[in-house]
Amino acid sequence: MPKRKAGEMSKFYAVRAGHQPGIYDTWAECQKQISGFRGAQFKSFTTREDAEAFAAGQEIPGDLAAKKVKGADKFYAVARGIQPGIYTEWTACQEAIEGAKGPKYKKFGTKAEAEDFIRLNGTAATVLGMGLAGNYDDPDAAYDEEDEQDDDEGVEVKQEVKKLEAAGVKVVSPSEAPPAGMGRDGVLRIYTDGSSRGNGKVGALAGVGVYFGKNDPRNLAEPLQGQPQTNQRAELTAILRALQISAPNQDVQILTDSQYSINCVTVWYKNWLKNSWKTKSGPVKNRDLVEAIRARIDERTKRGAKTTFEWVRGHDTNASNIEADHLAVMGSQLER
Template identity: 35%
Template sequence: MPKVKGGFYAVRKGRSPGVYHTWYAIIAQIKGFAGAVYKKFSTSTEAEKFAEGRSNPEVGVTSILDSARETRRVETEGTSTRTVAAASASTAFTAYEKTRVVQVAAVAVDADERDCDVVYCDGACKGNGQVGSIAGVGVWWGVNDPRNIIERCPGDQTNNRAELIAIVRILETTPTSKRTLVIKTDSQYSIKCFELWFPKWSSNGFKTSNGTPVKNAPLIQYLASLLETRRRKGQKVRLKYVRGHNGHEGNEHADRLANMGTVLPPVPERNWERLRKIMETTTTTSEDIMTNKNSGPSISNQEISESLDVSRDSDTVFRSLS
């Protein structure tokens, strides 16, 4: 069996023993489970044997809390490798879970979504609007789905920014398709930005009714360019509101991932204006951005690499609010 980058995580004793593809996928299975036994393997065969009890665990394989001091590298397909401080993440996750006890409903598939790609996203911010706030971004496609994203919000730490960036990350990491992309969010602010306010902002230089600059304008304009490019390529994107903290499985999972993102190391702000200019080049794709195609001489490889954290195999990113 060939080795796979990122490895396989086997749970022998936990809530749901089995083999998982990411570190965060097993947290729910072993966190708080007395005597949990798990281990990482480079091949699925070894992982399956361990999970089924056909191999002996190494000394020291215990629960997540015993190994939480280690810093683990988490690799998720479709995103870049991120270093996660496991101690901080697990502690925050435990505290968060104690404050949130909900009855989670199964993900319902609406009749008009059966031929669509459906994804949930959320932004979280602890201490929103206060000095020292921390914000995170979560994207949830499904249980154990390698496309799921847990990230720290770059730049200013606010809830609205995290909500917008969650949508940005979906568009940056999701390949183009002829299937409608349905992005479900509990952020009415994000939806209203494009359904109600964007046309007016575009015509008045992104000013509010009292003449002050619109908050998050460069970020909103970059997101608009991602959506518009996708529209030009023939893919529809629907931003759909779901009520938050209401027991909806997809939203609850996205919320959980976003809260885990708040404890990751801080990341610098991205240059949204330059990224927008790159995306507005007709033939530009996210892969072009990573390889510096069509970017012009004024934008360096280093700046692009630091500003746009997407994988090389991501496809073009687009828009259409139907």
């Protein structure tokens, strides 16, 4: 059993309905009991006594995890969508899922319940990026089974932390993400973003944003060319434009809030290549952009330059990510 790290607050995961109801010390153990179990009921507590009471079917009036945040009694959890997260307004939730195929979201009365929903249904990157992974030492133990089909392509892939890291992807909180620009380590950090007004609808207009740093002449805001005018194509195009603008022998790190884009060009493309760019639901979408980005990465690799990616939670407190978002929105409003 994994040991708790020194200084960590004790957590007890209670499973009321699952494969094996009971109390578990780690999120990994808890997830094994609820994964694939229809109607699973579970919750985390700071005391074993409350956890045991919940598992036994009792209500916990004093449960801190179940208390509502003052001023908000609705929490919309988006485990899978354009922008996973927890929202207190339905309009914000709609924006986070609009245009996504097979989004997973649900309304709850408490933030704790919303977080539990994301733990159960979100990808590894989402769970870790939101700081919801709980106490476990072996990432593979928590994400050992294959994820459900990708919301956009129907490709089954494992969203394991080690696999993402092996692909050169970091998962960080907004406060840990470095600013755009040239770092002391000689790596050029570029923030990219895409925006689509009316995403998924006829007449949508998308834009591309690339942010190299404050007052950097390379900063880019331009309308997305071609069709369809989707958020995903805008996100991928932003990455492509960043690589086109950067010197081919310069080490770069692309920072984006698009898990979809990162997975396309670091993980999923390998299976797509093996399967002749076909999935169970048909041809791979956005193949042209994925191939163009991979060609740039391969060219840079031949020149000895590293190209890495970092996922940053979008629309949060990271100034550089916000700037990239503003540029993308500006691009969507420009004349075509």
